[in-house]
Amino acid sequence: MKMTVIGCGYLGATHAACMAELGHEVLGMDSDVDKVHTLNTGKAPFFERDLDDLLAKHTESGRLKFTASYQEAANFADLHFIGVGTPQQPDSDAYDLTHLFDAVTKLAPGLTRPAVVAVKSTVPVGTAPRVAELLREHAPAGGLIEVAWNPEFLRESFAVEDTLRPDRLVLGFTTQHSWAEALLRQAFGKIIESGTPTIVTDWATAELAKGAANSFLATKISFINAMAEVCEKAGANVAELADILGHDIRIGRRGMRPGLGFGGGCLPKDVRGFITRADELGAGEAAGILREADAVNTRRRRRIVDLAREELGTDLRGKRITVWGAAFKPGTDDIRDSPALAVAQALHDLGASVTITDPKALDNARKLHPELDYVEDPMAAVEDADLLLHLTEWPQFSHIDPERLAARTHSPKVIDARGTLNTDQWRDAGWITRALGRV
Ligand code: UGA
Numbered sequence: 114m115k116m117t118v119i120g121c122g123y124l125g126a127t128h129a130a131c132m133a134e135l136g137h138e139v140l141g142m143d144s145d146v147d148k149v150h151t152l153n154t155g156k157a158p159f160f161e162r163d164l165d166d167l168l169a170k171h172t173e174s175g176r177l178k179f180t181a182s183y184q185e186a187a188n189f190a191d192l193h194f195i196g197v198g199t200p201q202q203p204d205s206d207a208y209d210l211t212h213l214f215d216a217v218t219k220l221a222p223g224l225t226r227p228a229v230v231a232v233k234s235t236v237p238v239g240t241a242p243r244v245a246e247l248l249r250e251h252a253p254a255g256g257l258i259e260v261a262w263n264p265e266f267l268r269e270s271f272a273v274e275d276t277l278r279p280d281r282l283v284l285g286f287t288t289q290h291s292w293a294e295a296l297l298r299q300a301f302g303k304i305i306e307s308g309t310p311t312i313v314t315d316w317a318t319a320e321l322a323k324g325a326a327n328s329f330l331a332t333k334i335s336f337i338n339a340m341a342e343v344c345e346k347a348g349a350n351v352a353e354l355a356d357i358l359g360h361d362i363r364i365g366r367r368g369m370r371p372g373l374g375f376g377g378g379c380l381p382k383d384v385r386g387f388i389t390r391a392d393e394l395g396a397g398e399a400a401g402i403l404r405e406a407d408a409v410n411t412r413r414r415r416r417i418v419d420l421a422r423e424e425l426g427t428d429l430r431g432k433r434i435t436v437w438g439a440a441f442k443p444g445t446d447d448i449r450d451s452p453a454l455a456v457a458q459a460l461h462d463l464g465a466s467v468t469i470t471d472p473k474a475l476d477n478a479r480k481l482h483p484e485l486d487y488v489e490d491p492m493a494a495v496e497d498a499d500l501l502l503h504l505t506e507w508p509q510f511s512h513i514d515p516e517r518l519a520a521r522t523h524s525p526k527v528i529d530a531r532g533t534l535n536t537d538q539w540r541d542a543g544w545i546t547r548a549l550g551r552v
Contacts, residue, residue: 120197187223270444285319341550351550438505
């Protein structure tokens with residue numbers, strides 16, 4: 114079966130490669146010609162486990178190609194997935210839908226025969242009718258274009274696995290859809306046949322599903338981080354508390370790791386976008402819980418800055434701080450709304466000299482924060498440091514021998530914001546340790 118994927122970022126490039134893996138003929142489309150060139154050489158323009166292998170395999174097999182031409186995409190297939198980014202607006206908490214509406218408006222003139230446009234981008238509820246209207250207005254095939262809503266639940270660093278083996282598929286349609294459902298069922302054939310729960314619903318429920326899922330995940334993280342605040346005052350240990358709670362299967366242990374809170378290109382902006390849309394719809398009270406989740410999350414970042422000042426004195430001028438971690442989470446080079454970089458920048462703004470190390474995200478971080486210093490080797494990074502902050506829990510960091518590390522620094526002090534360092538071992542090696550969520 115032939116299909117296109119419009120927008121080849123983290124979501125679209127992965128979706129295109131995985132659709133080729135399922136046996137389809139796929140044309141990925143992105144207006145960034147450099148990105149298209151890189152993808153056509155079988156490489157991802159970002160780091161995502163297993164993705165390069167799939168891209169190389171299918172650009173070579175000929176099942177996967179990329180283009181920067183909307184016209185070529187429109188001609189290529191009758192099923193078009195759209196996975197462009199919907200970031201937060203720079204001056205408000207609402208979604209910026211410019212890329213989505215731009216992609217639909219540019220694809221539309223080439224749609225001269227009936228087609229299905231299946232949107233995967235995360236949006237505020239109520240966007241699907243606007244997409245359908247744009248297609249009616251700008252596509253020669255007008256009313257014969259069907260719109261489907263197919264939210265994506267993949268996690269970065271597990272993107273390929275989550276796309277090929279999702280825990281559910283959600284397909285949203287209007288009441289009048291003659292072949293959109295059939296085409297999507299064919300596209301996801303192998304995934305559906307393997308027993309993946311497939312929920313067919315209306316547009317609004319499908320749109321809400323994504324925002325609600327991310328809002329729930331964010332709230333779960335903020336819940337345990339709120340408990341961390343209480344643990345710090347009560348002399349309790351939040352890691353053990355999370356473990357105890359997690360044994361109750363109604364609570365579950367996954368997605369409830371305490372620490373520096375959530376970041377990335379999705380959870381923070383989806384929580385804020387959801388609140389904004391709920392307010393617009395007159396359901397602002399229902400979003401109160403999300404306002405609190407967002408506030409707890411922001412407080413975690415401030416807490417690390419406060420702890421650093423407790424250790425080094427309120428005046429940070431002339432102090433040298435090393436930060437382990439720049440990516441918003443391990444396993445990715447994505448630094449969008451990275452808690453680690455937010456803390457690093459805040460410390461720099463207070464006068465500290467900040468040196469950062471990260472296994473994958475240094476180039477991206479350097480571009481966005483040129484005023485900070487960067488070192489590749491996490492051992493070398495602590496030389497001259499007055500304080501070490503562990504802010505992104507790459508496994509590489511927890512494998513470092515604290516005794517060898519202590520020999521490299523004149524001031525063995527560490528704050529573990531992610532709870533994955535064995536602080537008993539670090540203390541035995543001579544380090545003064547502090548951690549979030551315990552005394
Ligand atoms: C998130 C959702 O998990 C996906 O289901 C969703 O599809 C995706 O957003 C999206 O909207 O595209 P992702 O941002 O890749 O995926 O990362 P997560 O693994 O959910 O982590 C998000 C943030 O929460 C990270 O900063 C992570 O460090 C933090 N986190 C996660 C915690 O602090 N504790 C946890 O227990 C889990």
